[in-house]
Amino acid sequence: MSTGAPHQGERPLEAPLVTRRQEGNRQVIAAANRAALALGLRPGMALSHAQAMLPGLEVAEADPEGDAAALGELAAWCLRWSPLTAAAPPDGLWIDASGCAHLHGGENSLLAAIVTCLERAGIAARASIADTPGAAWAIARHSTRPTAIIGPGEQRDALALLPVAALRIDAGTVAGLRRLGIDLVGQLLSMPRGPLARRFGGEVLRRLDQATGHEDEPLAPVLPPDAAQHAAVFLEPLLTATALGIAVERLAAPVCALLEAGGLGARQLDLIFERVDDAVQIVRAGTSRPSRDANHLSRLLKERLEGVEPGFGVSAMRLVVTLAEPILPIQLRSSLAQDEGQEVDLAPLVDRLASRFGEERVFRIIPRESDVPERAIQLGAPGAAAGATPWPPDLRRPVRLLNPPQPVEALSALPDHPPALFTWRRVRHRVRRADGPERIAGEWWRRTGEVAAVRDYWAVEDEDGNRFWLFRRGDGVDPATGDLSWFLHGIF
């Protein structure tokens, strides 16, 4: 995918502005802002001509190196959307969106997000997604819409109606094609290739093939400028998980040394595999706390190796720390006195479990101040602080909570007697002892539907000694408080 960023952003009452460069012995316009373009000034126009058209025109010196550096920075900033981005000088960016679009809610919203974010930074951008970088480049610059998506395999049709300049060929060749009456890419596509190559050289055909996907076009990816990273190229392509695992260890050690030199720890790591067939695969691992322990990081990455498809072999690997945070020094405790509440570092364990089972499945339970049982707990990150006040210790609470509460048939005398017997899962339990009721009123400040709702909870023991936590909807007197149905909510 490609974005073109040719113009400065909209500013109210923008004054026309051009940059100049030396071409031979005359000065020409290198670039013009939107106001200047609207007045008919074009890049390549002689500066004296422009100044004659528009006296008092603001002119700045062109700074191609500065522009290239800024474009590189912008490409690095775009790493937020994909781990592989590249600058396409003079005014474009490539973002390899393979396998990334779903993280941003699909290709449409990815494009919209990119254009909106750049706009906020004062850059007017056009963006498009296509199978090949060449096609995306062409569509982004020549489509009528600011964002466009070309479906898989459709780039040939989409390109056919574009001018030949969309193929990234130099102006001289474009003029030569024009002289022959070839204006559109579609005409080029239908021509025999031999005479075309003889007349214009291989460049036209190469660009054509790159745009249609017959020829691969490698991107020169940018990486975060100060990211700790290490790459390895292999003489023989790697095929087995064991070999990849060893390579991960070899990459992790120098990366950790770099992190240590910078006083940093990795929070997120990308491992980029380049395959023999030029396909690129990326494995990402995260840590719950910044870490620069090579063993820990390589273990995390090795667990993700299962998802890597080596194909005909992996020819190069690169380990990049995409998110780093400073590691603060901590005081080591004396091992002489082992006090009770000593801190045990669980972060490596949590990381390993989270990478295997998913981050949302490793958690701590944090108390919340609520009387409604299912709201009294909250899942928190394993590293989270204990937070609010703990649950009152004298409340009788079951060890298993059924979610949702299961309806049971119960016999009881209204309004405040425990059920004499109840039937759950077709088994009848005769209640021998009971404790209650514990009345829990609805929290009307959370949900308006709970203004009058009441639950009466009973802890009951059946004849075998099994203990259950039952509740009845309603207080047994006022029908507005509930419909008097019984539920099993927990098991002691």
Place this chain on the structure above:
Amino acid sequence: MASLGTSALLDGLREQVARIEGQGEGHNRPVVPFGIPALDGGLPRGGMARGALHEVAGAGAHVEHASAATLLVAGILARAGGPVLWASERFDLFAPGLAGAGLQGSRVVHVEAGRSVLLAMEEGLRHPGLAGVVGEYSGRLGLTASRRLQLAAESSGAMAFLVRRGPRLNDLLLSEPTAAVTRWKVACLPSPPPLAHSPGTPGLGRALWQLDLMRCRGGVPGSWTVEACDAQGRLALPAVLADRPAAATPGRVHRRAAPGRAAA
């Protein structure tokens, strides 16, 4: 033979064996005692061993929820001190209930591991510094898997608990041989009235459990009637037993007969 000399010799040998097996390394105390002499007496070194795998199963109609077994484990870990990893297939614990047995939520990291509970347990047991690792498991355990967990527990010194949640009553899976150091069965018993002197007063007292130590390496299997964990995770022997048959007198140890063998 002088019995004193023999017992001193045996104690020395036990120490040696324990050192070879690597149990109790790096911990001040290699066991977590129940604090009830009748129970602790049946266990080697007078308590639940750290760095060992313990199996706990429920009994009766609600073996699937194994709630009494869960509370027993929570109570032991409450007294063990230190962080705990709790692996379950599907998270249905209620943390205030665990806190009621003394195991505060701030000490527990939960992991919902689906069918890979044993794998999560092993990860936890290989990590130094945990006081205990609990796995709630409904599948087949087997000798190999349990041996692996036992070795992992020995390597870190954490207590490993396997709460068996068989889907059916009297599931055969619950009686398969394993490498666990102890195997417990916890069944609920009808509890006595909350006030012993006035049986008519409604209410619920402490729950009553039938605790069976079915297998114990180097110890004596037995059966006890105990009161469930209090807020500090301590069990207690009931003071009065209102309507229990005499056979289950507290503290009385039943030795199980070895399985009979016949030769033709």
